[in-house]
Amino acid sequence: MSDTFLPGDPPIPLILRRSARAKRISLRISQLDGRVTLTMPKRLAQREALAFAQSKEPWIRKHLSERGEDVSVGIGTELPLGGRLLQVVQGQGRKVQLGQDEIAVPGSAERVGARLGAYLKEVARDRLAGACDDYAARLGRPYARITMRDTRSRWGSCTSDGALMFSWRLIMTPPEVLDYVAAHEVAHLAEMNHSAAFWAGVERIYGPYAAPRKWLRTEGNALHRYRF
Missing domain, CATH: 3.30.2010.10 (Metalloproteases ("zincins"), catalytic domain)
Structure with a gap:
């Protein structure tokens, strides 16, 4: 297994995976973390697999766009909790405090998440x-x-x-x-x-x-x- 990029704006990271069981080239996009995996037969030339991925670029970008980007939780983040969307704010004291529209987290900013x-x-x-x-x-x-x-x-x-x-x-x-x-x-x-x-x-x-x-x-x- 190795990594490469599909050219474009922005470039798309690709995980290349060779499989003895694969009979054709396939693409999979994880809805959990957005990873794009390109699986190819063991003896297929890598350039052929990359050409296949290039031909599917519009499809890949569409699905990645629908998924959205990852969110690094910190001060200012809007976070779903119990079906409500709450904003993470800087808290005081020692305990996390849950309010009506926000959740206050004490401590240093880098430790909030x-x-x-x-x-x-x-x-x-x-x-x-x-x-x-x-x-x-x-x-x-x-x-x-x-x-x-x-x-x-x-x-x-x-x-x-x-x-x-x-x-x-x-x-x-x-x-x-x-x-x-x-x-x-x-x-x-x-x-x-x-x-x-x-x-x-x-x-x-x-x-x-x-x-x-x-x-x-x-x-x-x-x-x-x-x-x-």
């Missing part, structure tokens, strides 16, 4: 633990433990021994979306699959779930643009 990220992880843990307690009681099945991670491929998971895992970035979603993900993973305590019985269980403990599920598919990836 890291400090706010740590705060959001704790808030997410408390909020998800409360939701899981509620849904587990409705389901009649206890869970073993909850962990928080910054996952890219999934918003939550449930293991066969009852361990629940969630992305802490769920605290940035509207409340009903966080609740839906909590109910979804708790429902796996009874059904370790996505059968009709599983979805019936989700609806029984949560209610109609089509809207929050759609929100995650259409809006969720954008939350990974925020860099703490």
Whole structure:
């Protein structure tokens, strides 16, 4: 695997990947971090793969434009939290303070992102633990433990021994979306699959779930643009 650039304004970084399994050239743009990966058959000349990427330049730039740029969180950043857009401001004292339209983070400016990220992880843990307690009681099945991670491929998971895992970035979603993900993973305590019985269980403990599920598919990836 190697890196190069697709010429233009601005140049586009390309990750070149050779694969013994690939039978043709393919392009993939990650909606999570904007990385453009060009995969080619093992014995194909690199210039042919780059020519293919050049021919797809309008398509690549269109998708990158739709994704938007990454956001480095600091003073002045507008950040989604609980379905609201709050502005990060300089705080006083020792604690992060959550207001109606802003979130005040104390300390040096260069530490604001890291400090706010740590705060959001704790808030997410408390909020998800409360939701899981509620849904587990409705389901009649206890869970073993909850962990928080910054996952890219999934918003939550449930293991066969009852361990629940969630992305802490769920605290940035509207409340009903966080609740839906909590109910979804708790429902796996009874059904370790996505059968009709599983979805019936989700609806029984949560209610109609089509809207929050759609929100995650259409809006969720954008939350990974925020860099703490």
